[in-house]
Amino acid sequence: MKNDYEFDLTEAYKSLAADRHKHFYEPRAISSFARADAEAWLRTKGCSHALWKGERCFSRLASMVPDVDTRELIPGCPKFGASPQELSAEQREALVEIPPFPGGDNGHMHPHYERLFLLGLRDMNEYIANCENNNGASDFYTGCRRALSGVAEYIRKTAAACRAKGMNEQAENCEAVISDPPRTFYQALLLMFFLETCLWYGEDHNLVTPGRMDRTLIAFYERDIKQGILTQEKAFRLLCDFFLQINNICAPGLALSVIVGGPDGEGGYFVNDLTYLVIAARVKTRLVYPTVGLAWTPEVPVELMDFCCRLELEGVGCPAFFNDPVIEKGLALYGVKPEDRAEWMNSTCVEIMPAGCSNVYVASPYFNCSAHLLETVKEAAENMPGDIEEFKQNYYKRLREQVEAAGKGQDAAWQARKTKGLNPLLSCFTKDCLEKGKDFDDDGARYTWVENSFVGTANTADAIYAIDELIYKTGKTDFKTLYAALEADFEGYEELRRLILSLPKYGNDCDGPDAIAAELFTKEAGISRSVTVAGHEYVPGTFCWIKHARLGSMTMATPDGRKKGTAFADGAGSAQGRDLNGPTASVKSTTKWDHTPMIGGLVQNLKFSKDNMSGEKAASYLKALVEAYLLRGGMEIQINITSLEELKDARIHPENHGDLIVRVAGYSDYFVNLTPELQDEVISRKEHSFC
Numbered sequence: 001m002k003n004d005y006e007f008d009l010t011e012a013y014k015s016l017a018a019d020r021h022k023h024f025y026e027p028r029a030i031s032s033f034a035r036a037d038a039e040a041w042l043r044t045k046g047c048s049h050a051l052w053k054g055e056r057c058f059s060r061l062a063s064m065v066p067d068v069d070t071r072e073l074i075p076g077c078p079k080f081g082a083s084p085q086e087l088s089a090e091q092r093e094a095l096v097e098i099p100p101f102p103g104g105d106n107g108h109m110h111p112h113y114e115r116l117f118l119l120g121l122r123d124m125n126e127y128i129a130n131c132e133n134n135n136g137a138s139d140f141y142t143g144c145r146r147a148l149s150g151v152a153e154y155i156r157k158t159a160a161a162c163r164a165k166g167m168n169e170q171a172e173n174c175e176a177v178i179s180d181p182p183r184t185f186y187q188a189l190l191l192m193f194f195l196e197t198c199l200w201y202g203e204d205h206n207l208v209t210p211g212r213m214d215r216t217l218i219a220f221y222e223r224d225i226k227q228g229i230l231t232q233e234k235a236f237r238l239l240c241d242f243f244l245q246i247n248n249i250c251a252p253g254l255a256l257s258v259i260v261g262g263p264d265g266e267g268g269y270f271v272n273d274l275t276y277l278v279i280a281a282r283v284k285t286r287l288v289y290p291t292v293g294l295a296w297t298p299e300v301p302v303e304l305m306d307f308c309c310r311l312e313l314e315g316v317g318c319p320a321f322f323n324d325p326v327i328e329k330g331l332a333l334y335g336v337k338p339e340d341r342a343e344w345m346n347s348t349c350v351e352i353m354p355a356g357c358s359n360v361y362v363a364s365p366y367f368n369c370s371a372h373l374l375e376t377v378k379e380a381a382e383n384m385p386g387d388i389e390e391f392k393q394n395y396y397k398r399l400r401e402q403v404e405a406a407g408k409g410q411d412a413a414w415q416a417r418k419t420k421g422l423n424p425l426l427s428c429f430t431k432d433c434l435e436k437g438k439d440f441d442d443d444g445a446r447y448t449w450v451e452n453s454f455v456g457t458a459n460t461a462d463a464i465y466a467i468d469e470l471i472y473k474t475g476k477t478d479f480k481t482l483y484a485a486l487e488a489d490f491e492g493y494e495e496l497r498r499l500i501l502s503l504p505k506y507g508n509d510c511d512g513p514d515a516i517a518a519e520l521f522t523k524e525a526g527i528s529r530s531v532t533v534a535g536h537e538y539v540p541g542t543f544c545w546i547k548h549a550r551l552g553s554m555t556m557a558t559p560d561g562r563k564k565g566t567a568f569a570d571g572a573g574s575a576q577g578r579d580l581n582g583p584t585a586s587v588k589s590t591t592k593w594d595h596t597p598m599i600g601g602l603v604q605n606l607k608f609s610k611d612n613m614s615g616e617k618a619a620s621y622l623k624a625l626v627e628a629y630l631l632r633g634g635m636e637i638q639i640n641i642t643s644l645e646e647l648k649d650a651r652i653h654p655e656n657h658g659d660l661i662v663r664v665a666g667y668s669d670y671f672v673n674l675t676p677e678l679q680d681e682v683i684s685r686k687e688h689s690f691c
Contacts, residue, residue: 007236016071036063038091054143054424057202061150066158074241075170076158077248102416105361107207110345111429112356113216120181135437147425151198185220203423207348214260214274239281247289255348255667262295269299282318283311286659293320309619315641317663323630330596349666350543350601357431359445363453366547369460370558372398381479388468400527407531407538410450414534417441449536451600454524456568458575461506461517462560486557489564500561507574509585518593525597541600544665549677567681570665573604576684583688591632607640607685638663
């Protein structure tokens, strides 16, 4: 062990990262797949949709050009931004004939990497043949084989490109995995990156996650270390290169995730060298992707928690802390078997799904809770409810109608995808598609459901508390006056806004607003779970990605004192700047209600001042706070350690702060990449201190 798994980045990596970093801010797009799609359609015209999708995947991957660099150890990033190709009249006509994609989430997933590593591409074809013998020949299996051949073709092209540049080590390892299973840590990491890239661009699955890397790769790592063909330093460099390439294929504003640690299945905790190396590589590279999370249980080793909290002080928001017992209990609510509950994944912000065996649509859609509350206030201005309970029931009725309507829309997309979706390549790496002989989109996956997310619940809780206090309990205002103030953005109603803002707020361990928030979160879960989508309960969540800013920008002032256009709360915690009683009170408020149903994603973000967050003492305080949250049943917590002055300067001089990373609302991003609304939201969060 060298200095807690902290290694220096090589000069080759530094120069490569510097050259590629500028591309992180540009849109990621292959010049065009139009010709590849058109040619695939013309070759399969009149055939089944399954054959067309397999041919389309092959055609896309065969058309991609790898962009290799002599400094990189993990080659295979496609070349972006080439000139568009000219199309013939026949090809243009073919593009018009291709059936449109039916909709629904097509991005978030975790492939079954263990199958890929065990079989390799050649034996995968034999496995497909065995499944076909059991179930009977079908176009589904033919499409799967064709898609797989596209992966092999792209690896072959990458190997040839490496040979042409004298990159013999890289070429040899690429050539080794064209057909055979990976034999080394290097080859397994290469094959993982190739599969991710091919899923991204062959089938449009943006946000395929690397997943539980310390589990899927540890056997290769330990065998190589024992045989003397790998060192910790080389493994660290390979991980850094892998993370760099992930940033090359993932456009800004998205998310990719890795989880490490968790239960070992025997009552202990799963931890190894890679657990540490993955976290250290993410912190050391200061790249925005992937986000790394620790699957926490009470059995986590003290030294691992100490290591994580020390690295939090580096200010890159890594790692996030996920509560494994709460998540497994939540998965059990939705019918996930014990053997699959332990292998969950956040894909890719904080949304939870079983790894390698599920088809889950996430954040489908985001619900603007404040918009429905405003409609309820407007109605109350004309016909005042008798008490606060009646007012809340009117709000819940509106929310239920919205959730039910959204559920119908998601179900329609789900049903349409069974015939006009289809993903043969992903089906090869999702249990139990091949075994059933059914595509990923056609109920082939072991678990299928749709997740949604409720945005701005904290604002709604504060608003309902204010309505109860100022209208029903004290009579200091009425609904007509309140709604007029909201329409005017509180212009001319400054005293009313001052009264609202002076009231207790959720996030300060105050029983009144906390009780309302707990009721709202619980009600959201109940309403969602009462709706059926794709034959399953509609799974609730309460995370926001960037939607708290986007929906807030479109919404007028709200009864919690929020001004028009301002971002909503960024997750399960308080609205920005309102947790005034310190981080412990904030954590206590957020954990007064049951998080287990919120498998659709739940996070609390906390921001700390960089000025007094350094050294072992700060790390120990941070660890105590994080563990308090988790022991109280919190699902996930993320830490931002920033300087308010640095954030403000980054807005004015972005060129000086290119690697300033912040946690947004479930994912990390470079601060300078954020919209002005999101930058304002991050700056407006309460900056906590342990002093």
